[in-house]
Amino acid sequence: MTVDTVGRFERALEGLEVGLERVSAADASERIERIVEEPAVGASLPFEGVSLPASVTTEPTAGELEAARTGVTPVGFAVAEYGTVAVESTADGAEPISLYPDRHVAVVAESDVVPDLSAGFERLAEGFDAGRDSVVFATGRSATADMGDLVHGVHGPGDVDVIVLEDR
Amino acid sequence: MAQRSRAGTADRIRHLLETEGEAIHAQASHSNERRNVTYEATDDIEELRTEARAIKEDAIDRLPDLIETVREAVEANGGTVYVADDAADANAYVADVVENRTEENEVAGETDTPSVVKSKSMTTEEIDLNDALAAEGIDVTETDLGEWVLQVADDTPSHIVGPAMHISRAEIAELFNERFDPDEPFETAEELTRFARDHLGEIITDADVGITGANFVVADSGTITLVTNEGNARKCAVTPDTHVAVAGVEKLIPTLSDLEPFVDIIAKSATGQPISQYVTMLSPPTDSPTLSFDSPDEPITGDGADGAEGAGATDGTGDPDRDFHLVLLDNGRMDMREDDQLRETLYCIRCGACSNSCANFQSVGGHGFGGETYSGGIATGWEAGVHGQESAAEFNDLCTGCTNCVDACPVKIDIPWINTVVRDRVNRSSEPESYDFLVDGLTPDAESGGLDPGKRFFGNIGTVAKAASATAPVSNWLADAGPVRAALERTLGIDRRRDLPTFRRESLVDWFDDRGGEAASSRRADQAAARSGGTDLDREVVLYPDVYTNYVDVERGKAAVETLEALGVPVRVPDLPESGRAALSQGMIATADEQASRLYAAVAEDLDAGRDVVVVEPSDLAAMHREYERLLPEASFERLRENSYEICEYVYGLLENGADPSALSTGDGAEPIAYHSHCQQRTLALEAPTVAVLEQCGYAPTTSDAECCGMAGSFGYKREYYELSVDVGERLATQVEDAETIVASGTSCGDQLETLLEREVPHPIELLAPDGRRT
Ligand code: SF4
Numbered sequence: 001m002t003v004d005t006v007g008r009f010e011r012a013l014e015g016l017e018v019g020l021e022r023v024s025a026a027d028a029s030e031r032i033e034r035i036v037e038e039p040a041v042g043a044s045l046p047f048e049g050v051s052l053p054a055s056v057t058t059e060p061t062a063g064e065l066e067a068a069r070t071g072v073t074p075v076g077f078a079v080a081e082y083g084t085v086a087v088e089s090t091a092d093g094a095e096p097i098s099l100y101p102d103r104h105v106a107v108v109a110e111s112d113v114v115p116d117l118s119a120g121f122e123r124l125a126e127g128f129d130a131g132r133d134s135v136v137f138a139t140g141r142s143a144t145a146d147m148g149d150l151v152h153g154v155h156g157p158g159d160v161d162v163i164v165l166e167d168r
Numbered sequence: 169m170a171q172r173s174r175a176g177t178a179d180r181i182r183h184l185l186e187t188e189g190e191a192i193h194a195q196a197s198h199s200n201e202r203r204n205v206t207y208e209a210t211d212d213i214e215e216l217r218t219e220a221r222a223i224k225e226d227a228i229d230r231l232p233d234l235i236e237t238v239r240e241a242v243e244a245n246g247g248t249v250y251v252a253d254d255a256a257d258a259n260a261y262v263a264d265v266v267e268n269r270t271e272e273n274e275v276a277g278e279t280d281t282p283s284v285v286k287s288k289s290m291t292t293e294e295i296d297l298n299d300a301l302a303a304e305g306i307d308v309t310e311t312d313l314g315e316w317v318l319q320v321a322d323d324t325p326s327h328i329v330g331p332a333m334h335i336s337r338a339e340i341a342e343l344f345n346e347r348f349d350p351d352e353p354f355e356t357a358e359e360l361t362r363f364a365r366d367h368l369g370e371i372i373t374d375a376d377v378g379i380t381g382a383n384f385v386v387a388d389s390g391t392i393t394l395v396t397n398e399g400n401a402r403k404c405a406v407t408p409d410t411h412v413a414v415a416g417v418e419k420l421i422p423t424l425s426d427l428e429p430f431v432d433i434i435a436k437s438a439t440g441q442p443i444s445q446y447v448t449m450l451s452p453p454t455d456s457p458t459l460s461f462d463s464p465d466e467p468i469t470g471d472g473a474d475g476a477e478g479a480g481a482t483d484g485t486g487d488p489d490r491d492f493h494l495v496l497l498d499n500g501r502m503d504m505r506e507d508d509q510l511r512e513t514l515y516c517i518r519c520g521a522c523s524n525s526c527a528n529f530q531s532v533g534g535h536g537f538g539g540e541t542y543s544g545g546i547a548t549g550w551e552a553g554v555h556g557q558e559s560a561a562e563f564n565d566l567c568t569g570c571t572n573c574v575d576a577c578p579v580k581i582d583i584p585w586i587n588t589v590v591r592d593r594v595n596r597s598s599e600p601e602s603y604d605f606l607v608d609g610l611t612p613d614a615e616s617g618g619l620d621p622g623k624r625f626f627g628n629i630g631t632v633a634k635a636a637s638a639t640a641p642v643s644n645w646l647a648d649a650g651p652v653r654a655a656l657e658r659t660l661g662i663d664r665r666r667d668l669p670t671f672r673r674e675s676l677v678d679w680f681d682d683r684g685g686e687a688a689s690s691r692r693a694d695q696a697a698a699r700s701g702g703t704d705l706d707r708e709v710v711l712y713p714d715v716y717t718n719y720v721d722v723e724r725g726k727a728a729v730e731t732l733e734a735l736g737v738p739v740r741v742p743d744l745p746e747s748g749r750a751a752l753s754q755g756m757i758a759t760a761d762e763q764a765s766r767l768y769a770a771v772a773e774d775l776d777a778g779r780d781v782v783v784v785e786p787s788d789l790a791a792m793h794r795e796y797e798r799l800l801p802e803a804s805f806e807r808l809r810e811n812s813y814e815i816c817e818y819v820y821g822l823l824e825n826g827a828d829p830s831a832l833s834t835g836d837g838a839e840p841i842a843y844h845s846h847c848q849q850r851t852l853a854l855e856a857p858t859v860a861v862l863e864q865c866g867y868a869p870t871t872s873d874a875e876c877c878g879m880a881g882s883f884g885y886k887r888e889y890y891e892l893s894v895d896v897g898e899r900l901a902t903q904v905e906d907a908e909t910i911v912a913s914g915t916s917c918g919d920q921l922e923t924l925l926e927r928e929v930p931h932p933i934e935l936l937a938p939d940g941r942r943t
Contacts, residue, residue: 063464082443089454093468121428133451142399146313148337149357156399
């Protein structure tokens with residue numbers, strides 16, 4: 001993807017008060033380690049040469065999930081236009097891991113950042129064809145105004161960070 | 169009887185204005201402003217709306233097939249589809265699912281009372297699911313914060329998207345402090361939200377079954393789409409091992425690619441957000457592991473069978489512990505599909521934009537402007553379809569046909585028309601009333617008995633005006649007399665606090681004839697053209713003498729004639745039939761239909777002769793440009809629409825084509841003016857030409873952005889709506905009151921402002937007319 005697309009993604013995330021960090025695959029583990037607040041749980045990262053730091057527990061128990069402050073998950077792709085990440089419902093629990101902890105750290109390959117919603121739907125359709133047919137488009141932080149004023153972090157995370165793998 | 173129910177309605181509306189109006193207005197108008205801004209910033213918004221509309225038309229057309237398609241898809245995924253005929257059927261099925269699931273769980277030694285967590289769903293409100301489940305001994309907890317507040321308060325939704333919009337933060341704090349008795353009393357939204365999250369979070373993790381609605385259901389993949397900002401729907405769908413989604417059958421769309429425009433537009437129209445926080449597309453049962461929080465030491469990936477395979481591994485049937493049921497609700501929808509007038513309602517995606525854009529809704533909210541379940545403009549269609557006409561009849565008159573919602577609706581539903589149709593049906597089903605004799609003689613309409621006398625009176629206002637004009641000024645003195653006002657209030661429901669229009673003895677048509685008719689007008693136009701030596705425009709105008717311009721606001725008609733002549737265009741003002749606007753606003757479609765035909769016949773020759781029809785009153789032009797599409801043959805409708813213009817729009821065209829503005833009364837270039845266009849004029853995109861003409865003629869107009877003047881033809885005269893009308897009108901009045909000069913295009917807008925501000929509010933054309941027609 002062009003640098004412009006990532007730039008657009010970054011600007012959209014800025015508007016949503018979501019941080020974006022670009023990092024090489026080699027440095028990713030260290031960067032994630034620095035960003036997470038412990039205890040942290042995660043779903044394993046499918047990107048070549050990238051692994052979760054040891055401080056992030058994979059295949060967590062229900063108790064660990066409930067206690068975690070941070071959840072780290074890969075996302076299938078991201079939509080630059082809206083600052084959206086596509087969390088896939090996988091058997092290793094990416095969906096609940098991205099949802100329950102206060103903070104979600106989403107890891108995406110730069111080549112998976114698509115410019116707009118139409119391109120996002122193309123990716124979505126490809127995934128559906130391959131059996132990945134449950135996906136959440138998550139944009140920014142969980143929010144509500146139901147209690148009389150805008151508050152973030154209701155049922156979902158109140159903090160979100162996105163890590164873009166520059167060379168993946 | 170009519171009087172008692174009027175008084176009852178008036179009391180109820182007054183109560184809502186006082187108790188809920190402020191909170192509703194703050195939020196609904198805010199969402200509406202944001203929607204406006206977002207629509208404007210979205211380049212392809214019109215394409216999106218058109219596409220969304222087309223998909224819905226197609227989907228509803230193929231609905232029986234789509235039901236079969238989704239059944240196959242969900243079953244192939246490992247879930248179950250149940251089509252429920254009505255509320256009782258759906259409720260019994262859901263209760264069964266919950267009981268079966270709990271029994272299975274009890275074998276594993278778990279809870280006694282089955283517990284269900286729900287995300288927000290108007291469809292489950294429609295069938296009263298919570299009550300039905302409670303009757304079976306099932307605990308139900310709403311997890312959307314707004315819905316939960318209502319559950320705690322034992323209240324009902326006042327808005328289809330923001331259900332607790334009518335309750336302020338302070339009221340929620342008071343409620344929660346009383347109910348939950350915290351150590352430190354709650355005060356801020358932050359504290360309330362945190363408490364709610366923790367409280368509900370525990371209930372969710374312990375729940376046996378999660379129930380959600382669905383915003384869209386993709387038939388060929390069995391995908392449920394949930395659109396939320398809080399994340400509770402995700403939790404309800406994924407945390408318990410059993411997920412039940414309840415959706416109206418109309419939520420089906422054919423394929424995944426059909427989902428795209430809806431994902432793109434639904435948050436824009438609902439709240440003005442570019443996209444919602446969470447658009448959850450689940451094809452359940454999903455691969456996500458079930459979460460068993462009462463075995464905190466078990467890995468969530470279970471026995472490892474699925475977990476070990478890691479991300480991306482799917483066998484197409486999801487986690488084996490998961491159970492999924494899609495309940496598709498008919499409850500009248502298949503009949504709506506067969507109903508040519510109500511079918512459009514099924515395209516609705518429940519975004520609430522029609523509520524937010526509606527001035528009356530902003531003042532009273534869904535507890536006033538709503539039926540058993542649904543609220544806002546489209547509720548008339550929904551209530552008539554799912555609960556029956558009586559439920560719609562309760563609030564249908566609150567739609568004044570202003571058309572503000574028409575440009576807001578993401579699927580381009582003609583919401584005002586649905587309201588007109590249902591009003592017509594309600595009229596026809598009512599019993600004849602005792603005052604019928606009073607209006608019978610006055611009202612040569614095409615309606616059968618049973619119509620409310622007040623509606624019949626206003627629907628036939630043309631005939632009334634003609635009679636009153638013929639007997640003016642005596643009719644005016646009489647109408648103003650105390651006993652007469654009391655009688656009018658009692659019989660026709662005309663509020664005695666409202667000034668009645670003063671009918672003029674000399675109508676516009678009479679005035680025009682007396683000054684020499686078309687021959688004199690041609691002469692004047694020729695002289696003006698010769699004087700200015702400008703371009704020969706070669707146009708001829710038939711000025712439409714609408715009821716108010718002809719009998720009440722005659723000055724603006726004269727101003728229109730003199731303006732056109734001064735710009736070199738000869739005018740005729742024939743005595744033409746009513747447009748049908750008045751009848752339409754009272755739901756008298758048969759009468760309007762006849763009037764449309766008569767009016768078209770009366771101007772057909774002029775149209776053939778190449779004359780332009782120019783209209784002063786925007787609501788009459790709107791009838792010709794919008795409703796006539798349904799009342800006239802297509803060719804006639806197109807012909808009239810293409811050759812009819814709003815007066816200032818027409819003047820704008822003349823100036824653009826070389827007419828000389830110096831023949832008019834021009835300002836010094838900076839004279840400030842407050843201009844309130846007319847609701848229907850705005851929908852026709854005809855506010856801009858008036859602004860442009862005023863600017864070209866040396867004025868500096870600022871436009872109002874208030875939704876409506878609140879008068880809306882007959883609405884503000886009616887006893888039961890007088891106070892609401894004033895409440896809406898005050899918002900406009902406050903916006904414009906500081907300007908030295910105020911002009912308004914609609915008669916009712918002008919009347920309302922004149923009453924509230926106690927000063928003259930002329931039509932813009934009176935300002936522009938040569939030699940200051942303006943008084
Ligand atoms: S009628 Fe249109 S604007 Fe109103 S709720 Fe339905 S989709 Fe939204």
